[in-house]
Amino acid sequence: MKISRNISFGQYIPRDSLIHNLDPRVKILSCLVMIISLFLITQFWGYLILCSFTLGGIIISQIHPKFIFQGLRNILFIIIFTLIIHLFMTEGEVLYQVSFLKITKEGLINGLLISFRLFILILVTYLLTLTTSPISLTDGIERLLSFFRFMGIPAHEIAMMMTIALRFIPTLLEETEKIMKAQISRGADFDSGNIFERAKSLIPLLIPLFVNAFRRADELAIAMEARCYRGGEGRTNYRELKIRKTDILTFAFTIIITFVTSIMF
Amino acid sequence: MFIHLDEVYYTYNIDMPFETKALKNINLEIQKGEFIGLIGHTGCGKTTLIQHFNGLLTPTSGKVYVEGIDTSKKGIDLKSIRRKVGLVFQYPENQLFEETVYKEVAFGPKKFGLPEDKIENRVREALKMVDLDYNLYAERSPFSLSGGEMRRVALASILSIRPEMLVLDEPTANLDPQSRNKILSEIKAIHNNFGITIVLVSHNMEKIAEMVDRLLVMHKGEIIMDSSPRDIFANHANDLLQVGLGLPQVTQCMYELKERGKKVYTGVLTVDEAAKEILSRMKSPTVSRK
Ligand SMILES: Nc1ncnc2c1ncn2[C@@H]1O[C@H](COP(=O)(O)OP(=O)(O)O)[C@@H](O)[C@H]1O
Numbered sequence: 289m290k291i292s293r294n295i296s297f298g299q300y301i302p303r304d305s306l307i308h309n310l311d312p313r314v315k316i317l318s319c320l321v322m323i324i325s326l327f328l329i330t331q332f333w334g335y336l337i338l339c340s341f342t343l344g345g346i347i348i349s350q351i352h353p354k355f356i357f358q359g360l361r362n363i364l365f366i367i368i369f370t371l372i373i374h375l376f377m378t379e380g381e382v383l384y385q386v387s388f389l390k391i392t393k394e395g396l397i398n399g400l401l402i403s404f405r406l407f408i409l410i411l412v413t414y415l416l417t418l419t420t421s422p423i424s425l426t427d428g429i430e431r432l433l434s435f436f437r438f439m440g441i442p443a444h445e446i447a448m449m450m451t452i453a454l455r456f457i458p459t460l461l462e463e464t465e466k467i468m469k470a471q472i473s474r475g476a477d478f479d480s481g482n483i484f485e486r487a488k489s490l491i492p493l494l495i496p497l498f499v500n501a502f503r504r505a506d507e508l509a510i511a512m513e514a515r516c517y518r519g520g521e522g523r524t525n526y527r528e529l530k531i532r533k534t535d536i537l538t539f540a541f542t543i544i545i546t547f548v549t550s551i552m553f
Numbered sequence: 554m555f556i557h558l559d560e561v562y563y564t565y566n567i568d569m570p571f572e573t574k575a576l577k578n579i580n581l582e583i584q585k586g587e588f589i590g591l592i593g594h595t596g597c598g599k600t601t602l603i604q605h606f607n608g609l610l611t612p613t614s615g616k617v618y619v620e621g622i623d624t625s626k627k628g629i630d631l632k633s634i635r636r637k638v639g640l641v642f643q644y645p646e647n648q649l650f651e652e653t654v655y656k657e658v659a660f661g662p663k664k665f666g667l668p669e670d671k672i673e674n675r676v677r678e679a680l681k682m683v684d685l686d687y688n689l690y691a692e693r694s695p696f697s698l699s700g701g702e703m704r705r706v707a708l709a710s711i712l713s714i715r716p717e718m719l720v721l722d723e724p725t726a727n728l729d730p731q732s733r734n735k736i737l738s739e740i741k742a743i744h745n746n747f748g749i750t751i752v753l754v755s756h757n758m759e760k761i762a763e764m765v766d767r768l769l770v771m772h773k774g775e776i777i778m779d780s781s782p783r784d785i786f787a788n789h790a791n792d793l794l795q796v797g798l799g800l801p802q803v804t805q806c807m808y809e810l811k812e813r814g815k816k817v818y819t820g821v822l823t824v825d826e827a828a829k830e831i832l833s834r835m836k837s838p839t840v841s842r843k
């Protein structure tokens with residue numbers, strides 16, 4: 289079993305580009321708008337326009353397409369799966385038939401469109417997470433959520449939990465890898481045997497992982513308390529988010545593009 | 554020859570934005586029965602290197618042979634390699650998981666297929682090697698022990714496999730001086746009494762130099778020195794300091810005497826040796842006057 293420590297999909301890649309420097313709120317909202325319009329559009333041309341728009345964003349972001357498509361490889365399976373399901377499961381004009389399996393014209397068109405939609409969806413979210421550091425991402429989410437504070441949504445607490453979770457994902461992966469290697473050195477075997485044996489073989493991995501995670505959570509809580517952390521009310525930010533002209537322009541541009549494509553297609 | 558590395562390179566996250574060249578052109582031979590210290594700064598690739606010794610990692614390019622077996626070859630019995638080369642990771646107490654110390658130490662032998670009736674003996678033997686009393690500790694929970702004890706249990710859980718070679722990654726990290734000396738002297742005793750080949754990894758020269766027969770110094774993914782500690786301190790102390798690795802205190806002391814024009818020999822490892830060396834220089838006035 290191989291654990292890849294680099295969660296290549298969605299790992300922030302620092303660059304100094306227009307997209308990187310946008311306000312995270314603008315990026316998150318633009319993404320949302322794009323995703324919504326993806327579900328409104330029903331025609332190929334609409335997808336093509338949004339796809340080119342996203343690709344344009346990727347070029348501006350100065351991130352090598354290699355990294356984006358490397359990440360896409362992980363999702364390729366889901367896209368192909370969707371395509372196949374649609375190909376065979378849609379009723380309509382039969383194009384090709386082998387015994388009980390038949391490919392229909394509607395299935396082909398639907399499958400391709402939905403795969404395309406999925407593809408763009410993933411591309412857009414990649415672009416967001418590749419160009420936004422986890423910290424500014426959660427900052428942005430906190431600020432956006434605080435609009436809903438009147439509904440009793442604890443924006444700061446949610447954002448803090450996200451920050452902590454994001455912060456500890458790499459640590460946990462690293463630790464998983466290390467403990468796995470340590471147990472393999474002691475003769476543990478994680479990838480042979482039937483499903484029950486495999487589940488059982490995870491015990492030497494899971495117990496130390498949990499023990500260490502709880503210990504770490506405890507230490508973190510103490511450290512936060514030692515620094516007088518007491519929740520969101522009245523806290524100020526070290527980095528203030530400011531909307532600048534490029535933010536407004538980019539957002540307006542995104543809105544116009546998505547709005548027009550959604551209406552036309 | 555027990556372990557042989559031939560032009561080994563290792564790169565993490567190859568072709569990724571965070572690619573790291575962790576090992577560069579490593580050539581190394583380790584014979585049975587050697588006692589080796591592997592020294593280098595944090596991040597220089599020590600942990601990466603030792604993971605090649607039992608096939609946890611295989612080189613990006615180059616070859617690793619363990620008793621003549623190429624570890625990157627498909628279909629080889631990696632388990633038998635792991636039984637021969639016992640790897641104790643850094644902070645091994647983080648890997649403990651069983652209910653009792655006995656079960657913890659018995660885990661390895663069991664996994665490597667030792668019959669039940671022989672396991673108890675192994676556990677007794679291993680606990681003895683790390684100086685833990687079987688009767689007192691066997692039924693305790695490993696999580697109820699002190700840090701130093703936990704580490705010794707973790708060490709015992711590798712020793713119970715009876716490896717032919719023992720590789721320890723920073724075994725003294727984060728221990729108080731007393732536990733540190735205890736662990737080191739146990740390791741030394743294991744080497745002396747059982748003839749097990751040992752590789753001791755550390756980022757700190759202190760204490761290690763006087764124990765080992767051979768010192769490997771790593772810097773930025775390469776082995777830059779491979780010789781006896783005496784030779785390295787006598788002839789390459791300068792290079793060591795240049796890459797930012799300190800000398801042991803006694804050696805440092807001799808080195809500074811030499812820097813001030815006293816013609817002392819810097820290849821000393823212990824305070825006794827240093828004292829003798831200084832005294833002998835004082836007795837021969839012709840040398841010290843110069
Ligand atoms: N699992 C890993 N993934 C990516 N990079 C790693 C990994 N392990 C180590 N590295 C990197 O490889 C280099 C060597 O690390 P390591 O072998 O752990 O050094 P040492 O043990 O000497 O401190 C470091 O730059 C480290 O950041």
Ligand SMILES: [Mg+2]
Binds near residue numbers: 596643722
């Ligand atoms: Mg290390």
